[in-house]
Amino acid sequence: MRLLTREALLSFRRAPLLSALSITTIAFSLFTLGLFGLVAINLRQALRGLEERVEIVAFVLRGTPAETITLATQDIAAFPEVQDVGFVSEERALARARSELVEFRDAYRDLQVNPLPASIEVRLKEGYRDAATVERVADRLRGFGFVDDVRFGKDWVRKLDHLRNITGLVGLVIGLAFAAIAVVIIGVTIRLTLLQRAREIAIMRLVGATNWFIRGPFLLEGALKGALGGVLSLGLCFAGYLLFRDSSGGTFAGLIFFRPEHMLLILIFGVLLGLAGSLVSVGRHLRHV
Amino acid sequence: MEPSLSPPTYHLSLLTFSPLTAHYYLAVVIRFSHVYKSYPNGMLALKDVSFRVGKGEFVFLTGHSGAGKSTIMKLLFAEQRPTGGEVRVSGYNVSTLRPDEVPKLRRRLGIVFQDFRLLEDRNAAENIAFALEVTGARTDTIAARVMRVLTQVGLTAKSRAYPKELSGGEQQRVAIARALVNDPAILVADEPTGNLDERATRGVFQLLRDINAGGTVVVMATHDLDLVRQTSYRTIELREGSVVFDSAVDETEDALETP
Numbered sequence: 001m002r003l004l005t006r007e008a009l010l011s012f013r014r015a016p017l018l019s020a021l022s023i024t025t026i027a028f029s030l031f032t033l034g035l036f037g038l039v040a041i042n043l044r045q046a047l048r049g050l051e052e053r054v055e056i057v058a059f060v061l062r063g064t065p066a067e068t069i070t071l072a073t074q075d076i077a078a079f080p081e082v083q084d085v086g087f088v089s090e091e092r093a094l095a096r097a098r099s100e101l102v103e104f105r106d107a108y109r110d111l112q113v114n115p116l117p118a119s120i121e122v123r124l125k126e127g128y129r130d131a132a133t134v135e136r137v138a139d140r141l142r143g144f145g146f147v148d149d150v151r152f153g154k155d156w157v158r159k160l161d162h163l164r165n166i167t168g169l170v171g172l173v174i175g176l177a178f179a180a181i182a183v184v185i186i187g188v189t190i191r192l193t194l195l196q197r198a199r200e201i202a203i204m205r206l207v208g209a210t211n212w213f214i215r216g217p218f219l220l221e222g223a224l225k226g227a228l229g230g231v232l233s234l235g236l237c238f239a240g241y242l243l244f245r246d247s248s249g250g251t252f253a254g255l256i257f258f259r260p261e262h263m264l265l266i267l268i269f270g271v272l273l274g275l276a277g278s279l280v281s282v283g284r285h286l287r288h289v
Numbered sequence: 290m291e292p293s294l295s296p297p298t299y300h301l302s303l304l305t306f307s308p309l310t311a312h313y314y315l316a317v318v319i320r321f322s323h324v325y326k327s328y329p330n331g332m333l334a335l336k337d338v339s340f341r342v343g344k345g346e347f348v349f350l351t352g353h354s355g356a357g358k359s360t361i362m363k364l365l366f367a368e369q370r371p372t373g374g375e376v377r378v379s380g381y382n383v384s385t386l387r388p389d390e391v392p393k394l395r396r397r398l399g400i401v402f403q404d405f406r407l408l409e410d411r412n413a414a415e416n417i418a419f420a421l422e423v424t425g426a427r428t429d430t431i432a433a434r435v436m437r438v439l440t441q442v443g444l445t446a447k448s449r450a451y452p453k454e455l456s457g458g459e460q461q462r463v464a465i466a467r468a469l470v471n472d473p474a475i476l477v478a479d480e481p482t483g484n485l486d487e488r489a490t491r492g493v494f495q496l497l498r499d500i501n502a503g504g505t506v507v508v509m510a511t512h513d514l515d516l517v518r519q520t521s522y523r524t525i526e527l528r529e530g531s532v533v534f535d536s537a538v539d540e541t542e543d544a545l546e547t548p
Contacts, residue, residue: 203406207471208395209423211388
């Protein structure tokens, strides 16, 4: 074990420039990924606020008995997608209109008959606020006999969906592209170390070192470079985050940074990239030694 | 000459060395049976090669360059696999050896080359210790074992010298020490004196004889016929991939034919 780490660390001393190059490449690719991740989590945070307001309103026919509505709300509350259900009576609708729509206060005050219908307001659980689910739930609400009309921000929900899908997709594509580049570059730097040490490897094989023993230091080297690149990229991300937040003059004061589990994920991803790069080149090289 | 050995003849041949012939059959450490080896370019390197090497033997492999000596060497440590026939070394069947068994076979062998193959950035003791480290030897035993083999090859005074500070003969001694440090059953030496002057050659050869006297089988490929003639060790001569002479067989047959 001591020998393993010593051999892995030796390559940093033998080829400092090369090692620095591979670490910065990993750091740079993870930095780009990380920046994107930051945008994504902040966007999601912002969207969550918007999504909170995704609700479906079912207008109730005039004269529907209160018991029917109570039973129906209980039914609706039991839908797996539903977070909460509220009943807004005709009177409350009018009161709400009076307080919220100040401009029409006078008009509402002089009314002889309440023109506003009672309604059932349904809010969906997080994760069910996509267009397809909203439409499905709306359809189910239309199935109730006393429901006159169902309204929800159809286009708005759809746009929200679209935005989220696009951010996810762009993130995935950019992420994969950079991951591939990182693997190739690590592969190349490990191959150079391998060639530098071809003589040593040949002797190791002659005296009966096992393949895993020979691979070990190279895999450790790759993993170590990946981890260092990960740490460096997190530092860069944090610097970028602070710079952006503080130079925005308070507009983006609410920006959030990665949670510890996100940071761990980035670190693990870096290690995996490093391992993948070294596995590829070690596997290919050792067959020829 | 018939290269394949018929057991009764072989049996008789060994009577001259040891009365324990029955025991000898149990102690065959290398066996080539009708071995063929061809390379992808179509070259036939070995043709129907058969011989056995018993415990404690010293065997010379002779022949011109390209006669097949190096191929036999490579088959011995499973760097190459035979295309036909069977190669058995120290209990392992090289023909069917799994990749993960190759290191196990090599740990029972010591391998020495003409070009020494030492690591330039490590001194003599470190070069020897390297063979122990990479085969997972216990760290606290390494120093003592390195010192023991350095003593055996007569280089204790130069344990901290780097290869380029050593003469050719001394470098080969370090290489031999490295081959010995894992206590091999067989020492495989491919032209070990090929790069050495006469004096260094004598020294290295004497060292190999001493190692053999300690019980280790030595298989040495060489085209230095003077060296071969100095001793009465068994000689297997190759020509164009075939065994054309095997002193263990032929001399006994000669003796039997002239009563």
